Amino acid sequence: MFKSSGGERVMEIVNNILLLLITVTMLFPFLYIFSVSFSSISDVLNSDFLLWPKDWVTDAYTYILGSDQFIRSLWVTVYVTVVGTFVNLVFTSTMAYSLTRNIIGQRLILFLVLFTLLFSAGMIPTYIIVKETGLLNSLWALIIPVAISPFNLIIMTQFFKGIPEELTEAAVIDGANDIQIFSKIILPLSKPALAAFGLFYAVGHWNSYFSGVLYLNDPAKWPIQVILRQIVIVNEPNAALGGHAAMVEALPPPETVQMAAILLATLPILIVYPFLQKHFAKGVMLGSVKG
Numbered sequence: 001m002f003k004s005s006g007g008e009r010v011m012e013i014v015n016n017i018l019l020l021l022i023t024v025t026m027l028f029p030f031l032y033i034f035s036v037s038f039s040s041i042s043d044v045l046n047s048d049f050l051l052w053p054k055d056w057v058t059d060a061y062t063y064i065l066g067s068d069q070f071i072r073s074l075w076v077t078v079y080v081t082v083v084g085t086f087v088n089l090v091f092t093s094t095m096a097y098s099l100t101r102n103i104i105g106q107r108l109i110l111f112l113v114l115f116t117l118l119f120s121a122g123m124i125p126t127y128i129i130v131k132e133t134g135l136l137n138s139l140w141a142l143i144i145p146v147a148i149s150p151f152n153l154i155i156m157t158q159f160f161k162g163i164p165e166e167l168t169e170a171a172v173i174d175g176a177n178d179i180q181i182f183s184k185i186i187l188p189l190s191k192p193a194l195a196a197f198g199l200f201y202a203v204g205h206w207n208s209y210f211s212g213v214l215y216l217n218d219p220a221k222w223p224i225q226v227i228l229r230q231i232v233i234v235n236e237p238n239a240a241l242g243g244h245a246a247m248v249e250a251l252p253p254p255e256t257v258q259m260a261a262i263l264l265a266t267l268p269i270l271i272v273y274p275f276l277q278k279h280f281a282k283g284v285m286l287g288s289v290k291g
Contacts, residue, residue, distance in 0.1 A: 044255050044256065088198075224265045228261055
């Protein structure tokens with residue numbers, strides 16, 4: 001049985017202490033947000049650091065969840081995240097697989113991909129393209145312009161190149177075409193990569209707010225992050241929630257409304273992560289170990 005040396009045990013203790021400190025640092029903001037969202041305004045004003053609610057008050061959640069604007073924005077974000085991630089994975093995986101085959105102009109296509117990775121077109125040209133293609137004030141304006149990430153495309157191409165060529169050659173001998181090879185051999189072997197990139201794309205769509213501000217004029221189509229910006233940064237919770245204050249007897253304190261909105265906007269993506277964690281841990285190691 002392998003016994004660790006004294007230096008290794010010291011290093012392990014130091015690593016554990018550092019990981020514990022990092023964990024506490026990461027969890028502290030969530031604990032503070034959780035505590036303030038369930039506290040009364042007197043507890044918030046009389047406490048320097050509120051790490052646990054003294055009296056549980058749910059007025060902020062009742063107020064927010066009673067708003068049609070907030071619920072509609074939540075569904076818009078779920079739609080953009082699910083559809084956008086599906087589009088991202090379809091476009092990225094099919095193009096990555098095409099770049100692993102001997103196609104005409106492969107070097108030129110790779111050069112163009114690397115060029116867009118280093119030099120972005122910028123906000124104004126992108127806005128003009130979205131406007132001229134008729135995507136302005138459409139939810140597709142949040143999906144189509146970011147359909148393929150050049151960085152993720154290059155990583156997925158390298159992952160596909162790591163799949164043994166003998167598998168595709170055997171499939172070609174059996175009479176399979178490229179679509180059958182891609183769908184029945186490449187994709188089943190690429191679940192860790194698809195899960196990792198799917199999570200990256202999904203988190204990007206869920207946290208995106210600038211595209212909503214730039215391309216969407218109709219408040220009914222705003223994603224949840226735009227509503228969250230109006231509540232927290234602009235500090236207009238009633239206006240962001242569609243004048244909901246007139247429909248309730250007592251308006252909750254703005255501080256608790258802000259914290260409750262942050263927690264409700266963050267919770268769904270946190271719930272999804274544990275279901276992808278197993279594949280995600282394998283996916284982030286893509287290309288790190290060479291046999």
